[in-house]
Each structure stands twice: as structure tokens, then as C-alpha cells.
Amino acid sequence: xxxxxxxxxxxxxxxxxxxxxxxxxxxxxxxxxxxxxxxxxxxxxxxxxxxxxxxxxxxxxxxxxxxxxxxxxxxxxxxxxxxxxxxxxxxxxxxxxxxxxxxxxxxxxxxxxxxxxxxxxxxxxxxxxxxxxxxxxxxxxxxxxxxxxxxxxxxxxxxxxxxxxxxxxxxxxxxxxxxxxxxxxxxxxxxxxxxxxxxxxxxxxxxxxxxxxxxxxxxxxxxxxxxxxxxxxxxxxxxxxxxxxxxxxxxxxxxxxxxxxxxxxxxxxxxxxxxxxxxxxxxxx
DNA sequence: AAAACTCCCAACCGCATCTGT
DNA sequence: TACAGATGCGGTTGGGAGTTT
Numbered sequence: 531x532x533x534x535x536x537x538x539x540x541x542x543x544x545x546x547x548x549x550x551x552x553x554x555x556x557x558x559x560x561x562x563x564x565x566x567x568x569x570x571x572x573x574x575x576x577x578x579x580x581x582x583x584x585x586x587x588x589x590x591x592x593x594x595x596x597x598x599x600x601x602x603x604x605x606x607x608x609x610x611x612x613x614x615x616x617x618x619x620x621x622x623x624x625x626x627x628x629x630x631x632x633x634x635x636x637x638x639x640x641x642x643x644x645x646x647x648x649x650x651x652x653x654x655x656x657x658x659x660x661x662x663x664x665x666x667x668x669x670x671x672x673x674x675x676x677x678x679x680x681x682x683x684x685x686x687x688x689x690x691x692x693x694x695x696x697x698x699x700x701x702x703x704x705x706x707x708x709x710x711x712x713x714x715x716x717x718x719x720x721x722x723x724x725x726x727x728x729x730x731x732x733x734x735x736x737x738x739x740x741x742x743x744x745x746x747x748x749x750x751x752x753x754x755x756x757x758x759x760x761x762x763x764x765x766x767x768x769x770x771x772x773x774x775x776x777x778x779x780x781x782x783x784x785x786x787x788x789x790x791x792x793x794x795x796x797x798x799x800x801x802x803x804x805x806x807x808x809x810x811x812x813x814x815x
Numbered sequence: 816a817a818a819a820c821t822c823c824c825a826a827c828c829g830c831a832t833c834t835g836t
Numbered sequence: 837t838a839c840a841g842a843t844g845c846g847g848t849t850g851g852g853a854g855t856t857t
Contacts, residue, residue: 546825546851568842584843585826620845635846636824820856827849834842 543577547586551576555583556591589632596628600637608634609642 543551558574564587567580576583589595600608604626611622619631619638626634 544827566842580842581828581844582826588844589825617846631845632825639847640823818857820854822854823852825849825851828847830845830847832842832844834840836839836841 541577542571542579542582544582547578547590551578552586552591555587559587559591585632589630594628595630600629604629605642608638612638612642 547555554574554576555570558570558576562573567584570576570580570583571578574583578586607626608622611625615621617635619635623629623631623634
């Protein structure tokens with residue numbers, strides 16, 4: 531594709547991957563695991579750049595990739611999540627087991643985007659670019675040009691279902707108030723509102739919303755989220771890499787869960803309460 | 816039958832963020 | 837603290853398949 535290479539790619543293959551290349555990459559990762567993408571091609575003997583290898587693996591070769599049509603339920607979820615999160619494809623994909631951000635992005639651009647085009651624009655998540663956008667195309671005009679109100683959060687891939695009893699915080703969730711249910715999340719995806727390794731955070735001072743407000747938000751169609759984001763103007767940058775979750779991110783994360791299982795909204799209520807207690811305990815030490 | 820057009824999606828790019836030194 | 841390299845993400849492109857004329 532006639533573009534200048536992103537890095538020194540002289541002598542590297544470009545374009546569609548061959549079956550042989552796929553096999554080399556798959557074998558290598560099965561043997562050595564993911565990561566070290568930069569060195570992977572050299573070691574594995576692939577004439578591709580590391581970025582290309584990573585993308586090929588994540589979007590196509592991973593064994594847990596679910597291929598095939600997007601189901602109606604998945605479609606509904608994508609629409610709902612997009613309404614909440616905007617074009618944060620990796621975050622959306624993280625809630626759809628086996629789906630990739632690229633797949634969802636493509637699906638949105640080719641199907642859902644047109645269908646919901648007449649609806650209010652989602653909150654834009656495009657990071658401000660210091661450089662002018664590349665050559666404009668009719669397609670690019672459909673991209674949201676609004677300023678970003680949402681910070682970026684680390685996308686986490688949802689790979690399995692946990693029941694509430696398996697939830698690491700299950701003890702803080704009053705099971706007596708809930709029916710048997712599943713909370714969808716990754717095992718490594720448990721929000722850690724206190725920050726990694728018990729690092730003190732700006733968590734407490736940020737909490738000014740009453741639980742009633744949170745409750746209203748959960749039960750709303752997320753139309754209030756923009757205002758909530760505006761209220762988070764204390765300069766605390768949203769975490770990337772999952773280091774620290776601000777209340778906004780925490781709320782966001784849990785709101786996403788509620789998208790999947792609306793009837794477990796009470797979990798959030800109990801969870802959030804326990805988080806507050808934990809934080810208070812830590813500060814009291 | 817074939818040219819023109821449209822649509823889909825894999826792959827690419829640039830940039831932001833993370834991580835190590 | 838500053839810097840460089842690595843990684844991750846979202847926007848965009850273009851080839852090929854499918855459809856229409």
C-alpha cells in the first residue's frame with residue numbers, strides 16, 4: 531500500500547500475510563509467548579516489522595479469536611458501549627470475548643456507524659493530534675471531531691466469565707440481594723481503586739458524588755456521563771496501563787459491566803461502598 | 816461478458832503512553 | 837528528571853470480493 535514505511539522496513543514484506551508466515555509467527559509465539567515484538571521478527575525469521583507481527587497475532591492468529599458474524603446481542607452491546615465510550619475500540623473489544631478492536635471498529639464503520647449516524651454523536655475519544663490529519667477522505671468526515679472528554683483507560687481483554695462468587699471482591703457483594711448471575715470480566719481486570727500496590731491516590735478527594743447520583747447514572751442511559759466527566763476537572767490524568775483508576779474510570783468500568791448485566795447494578799452499589807471503606811482503612815493506617 | 820461501482824476488512828501509519836535506564 | 841525504545845491504540849488506506857449497470 532503506497533505509503534512511506536513507519537520504520538526502517540527496507541527488505542521487509544508488506545501486505546497480506548502468507549500461510550507460511552502465519553505458521554512461523556504462531557509457532558514462535560506458542561513456544562516463546564507474546565511480547566518483545568521488536569525482536570520477534572528477527573529471532574523468528576520473519577521479514578516483517580514487530581508492529582505487523584503483533585497486529586497479525588492480536589487480530590487474526592490468537593487462538594481465542596472468535597470469527598464469524600457478530601451476533602445481535604454483541605451488536606446491541608457494541609452500540610451501547612459506543613454510546614458510552616465513543617471510539618475506544620480496544621475498550622469495547624475488551625468486553626466482547628474473542629472480538630478484536632479492529633474487528634469491532636470495522637464493523638462499526640461499515641454497519642453500525644451508518645445505522646446510528648442520525649443519533650447524537652458519541653463522546654469523542656480521539657487524542658488531540660499535534661499533526662494535521664492525513665489526507666481527508668469522505669470516510670474521515672464521519673469521525674467525531676469533538677474534543678475529548680474521556681481519558682484513555684487501559685483496554686483489557688475479556689476472556690472468560692466469572693460468576694459473582696468467583697469475583698475477587700465477592701465477599702463485599704451482598705449475594706442475598708442478587709439472583710444467580712454472571713459478571714463478565716477478565717480475571718486481571720478487577721478494578722483496583724486504591725492504585726497498584728496500595729499506592730495512595732487522589733481517589734478519596736475526588737469522590738464528591740453521592741451514591742444516589744451514581745445510582746441514577748447506572749440506571750440512566752449514560753447520557754449524563756459527559757457531565758460527570760466535565761466535573762472531573764482536577765487535572766488528574768486518567769490512568770493508562772491500569773495503574774490508578776480514578777472514580778470516573780472506576781465508574782466507567784463498572785458501568786460497562788452493567789451494560790452486560792443490567793440486573794446486577796446492586797453489585798456496583800456494594801462494591802463501591804466496600805472500596806470506600808478500604809480506602810478509608812488504608813488512610814487510617 | 817465486462818466495465819464500473821460499492822463494500823468489507825486486513826494491514827498500515829502516526830501518535831500517545833508506558834517502561835527502563 | 838530526561839530521554840529513548842517498546843508497546844498500544846485509533847484513524848486511514850487500498851486490494852479484492854461482490855454487486856450493479
